[in-house]
Amino acid sequence: METPPGTQPVVRVGRAPWVVAGAVLVVATAILLDPHVELGFQPAFLPTFFTLVIASDVLTCLVLVEHYRNGGDARVLALSWAYLWSAIVVCVHSMVFPGVWSETGLLGAVPSSAPWLWTAWHVGLPVLLGLALAPWPRRLEGRLAGPTGRRRALLVSWGVVAGLAALVCVACTAWAGSLPVIIDAGDYSVLTDTYGPWIAGANLLALVVASLGVLRRRSPGLERWALVALLASACDTSLVLLAHSRFTTGWYGARLMAVTAALVVLMSMLLAVARLHRQVAGYAHRLREQNVALHEAQRVRDRVLAVVSHDMRSPLTALHGYQQLLADGELGELSEDARDLARRSEAISRRLTLMTEDLVVAGSKAPVSLVPAALALPDELAVLAQGFPGLDLRLDCPAGLRVWADPLRLQQVLANLVGNAQKYGAEPVVLAASPDPGRGPGAVRITVGDAGAGVPPRFLPRLFEPYARAEGTGVHGTGLGLSVVRDLVERHGGSVAYEPGDRLFVVRLPGPPEAAQPADNPDTSSATRST
DSSP, X not given: OOOOTTTSOOOOOTTHHHHHHHHHHHHHHHHHTSTTOBOOOOTTHHHHHHHHHHHHHHHHHHHHHHHHHTTOOHHXXXXXXXXXXXXXXXXXXXXXXXXXXXXXXXXXXXTTHHHHHHHHHHHHHHHHHHHHHSOOOHHHHHHHHSSSSHXXXXXXXXXXXXXXXXXXXXXXXXXXXXXXXXXXXXXXXXXXXXXXXXXXXXXXXXXXXHHHHHHHHTOOTHHHHHHHHHHHHXXXXXXXXXXXXXXXXXXXXXXHHHHHHHHHHHHHHHHHHHHHHHHHHHHHHHHHHHHXXXXXXXXXXXXXXXXXXXXXXXXXXXXHHHHHHHHTTTTSOOOHHHHHHHHHHHXXXXXXXHHHHHHHHHHOSSOOOOOOEEEEHHHHHHHHHHTSTTSOEEEEEETTOEEEEOHHHHHHHHHHHHHHHHHHSOXXXXXXXXXXXXXXXXXXXXXXXXXXXXXXXXXXXXXXXXXXXXXXXXXXXOSOHHHHHHHHHHHTTOEEEEETTTTEEEEEEOOOTTOOOGGGOTTOOEEEEEO
16 A cells, blocks of 8 residues: 655556556456357466466565555555465365366365365455455554554464465365365356356455445555456456356456456556655665765865864954953053943954854864863853843852863853853843752852743754754754753763753853862852843
């Protein structure tokens, strides 16, 4: 069966099944115009015919079972029952049919064995095909099509069908003497007149029910071809019943219809595989083209990062130095407004430097080098706050609290978290630090929170992925900030996480090697600052 769009490639068959069905009807009608013409016995015909039918049925069973095991719907399993029944019954039928493998048949059964096995074949196959294509209760179809229990459904159903087929074969061979004679010395009169209407009725009923099911579901692909197989089987039955004897045009024509019923589903699946192969080859070609384009885009990105990391760092460093000289009055006294502008300009250049470092960290293939030192955390927070003029940033850090970190990378981490809160959250933004004794001696816990709604729950699994951005925020960005934070913090031997309940980003960093944490000093005071 075809799978829904978006899951697996869909093979569309168009009108091909209806064209083949029309051809089957035309050929059967042409044969029926004169089905009694004697064509004579051809010694090689029956062995070839039975071998072809049995091989086709077995291969069809195997392909259908694989299709079902790989996610096909329940009707694929039901179709395999029909071809399993046919394979078993036809195999035994060939062993009792005179002139196939021996003059009297390999099993030495009575003359009625072959016609009764033919009857079982031409009733069981269409009935099971009709069952597979008929409308089903949704509950039953959903249960058989579920992802669990497929192996059990396959084994149990195949066991039942194989058991019934074996029982019928035993009844038609070992117990055939107790069955009525339906063909006497090649005369089909009893079969045609007495049992023919019932056999033809079963075929017609199966064909009608199957047609209603296929047309109601508007089933594409395999179901349409199975309906063609059912039609060919019904034509096979009609030709045999109207031929009245063996080796006539009707009898040979019926064998042609039987081969069609055996081959049409198998051939349709093989053609579907060929079409899918072409589709997959097309997808692979497009993927190769996209891969080349992605490699080119990556090469351009690496070149841009190289320019950023080399050609922008030096001018930004020089610019920052000049602004610092202006702000400190080293180049002459400035008015208060000029000094304020110089300080703001210095803060902006510091932010630009940190953003440049983010790109360097994100694009670097080698690990970022760290030069950790024992830093006074209140001073580091105060320096950070200078980079966010105009933001209601509230600092809360005990005096004397120290952390073991690279000063530039620590500023990157804190600037990204505060900048993230500024872009996506609401003021005030609170940057707090405190001892974290549960993480080891001297460890520090730093939190960043704001008055906003927090990170959308659906975005939490991708929060720290590179280039990942929450949709619908209306804020532009690269999506690199939080991934840089995670990388740098982990390089320091710490950890970063988001706590949805408190709407806080939490960074944990180790303390200085000596683990001398003055948090319990009675002279320690809590400093709060708003910028």
